[in-house]
Amino acid sequence: MASDHLSLAAELLVITAQKxxxxxxxxxxxxxxxxxALTDLPGSSAMFDRGFVTYTNAAKIALLGVRQATLDADGAVxxxxxxxxxxxxxxxxEAHLALSITGIAGPGGSEHKPEGRVCFALATSKGCKAETQEFxxxxxxxxxxxARDHALHMLLTAVHDLPHI
Structure with missing residues (x-):
């Protein structure tokens, strides 16, 4: 299973190149x-534009435009x-598809937001859909x-559904 993310990334590389x-x-x-994972393979610059690691709420606001009101109302996870x-x-x-991940890896969590809860969202020019996984x-x-592997599966499904650009 350790190299499963590499095979998923390799499949993504082929499909994104075709499309x-x-x-x-x-x-x-x-x-x-x-x-x-997306950049572990040679040639990945053909499919990967950039990544944002926004660990703090301040980074989410500054780099991605997440609204303070949303963080206050719903929390980062x-x-x-x-x-x-x-x-x-x-x-x-300059991407056509964006995937985000925010969650509680642990240790810790609460009754309302337990350890292992991870929220994902996938955005394209046609809209955004989100989901939560309880690991x-x-x-x-x-x-x-x-979470990484789930995100790779989400990307694969989404790329399969996209038309050629």
């Missing part, structure tokens, strides 16, 4: 793991913040890897 699609990502709890992160990354890049209290490293 001439560029990707970007905005990451919080994964701290750049998605960007690293929410589909609304994930959506604003994805839209912000898309509008601040559980499987440990910080495992949550981060699961």
């Amino acid at each position: 001439r699609v560029m990707l970007t990502c905005a990451e919080s709890c994964t701290g750049g793991m998605l960007a690293a 929410s589909e609304s913040v994930a959506s604003e992160m994805a839209v912000g990354a898309l509008t601040r890049s 559980g209290a499987i440990g910080r490293s495992a949550v981060r890897q699961a």
Whole structure:
């Protein structure tokens, strides 16, 4: 399973090249793991424009345009913040598709936002959709890897559904 992210990235590289699609990502709890997976392969500059690692709320606001009101109302680990992160990354890049990740890798969490909860959002010029995954209290490293791999699967599905650019 350790190299599964490499095979997903390799598949993405082929499909994005065929469709001439560029990707970007905005990451919080994964701290750049998605960007690293997308750039592990030679030729990845053909599919990856840039990545944003916005670990703090201040970084989310400054680099991605996440609204303070959204953070205050819903917290950083929410589909609304994930959506604003994805839209912000898309509008601040040359990409056709943006994926964001924000979550609680652990240890810790609360009754309302447990360890292992990760919110994702995918933005294109046609809109944005968000989802939440509950990976559980499987440990910080495992949550981060699961989030990276889930994001790669989301990107693959989305790229398959995109028309040629």
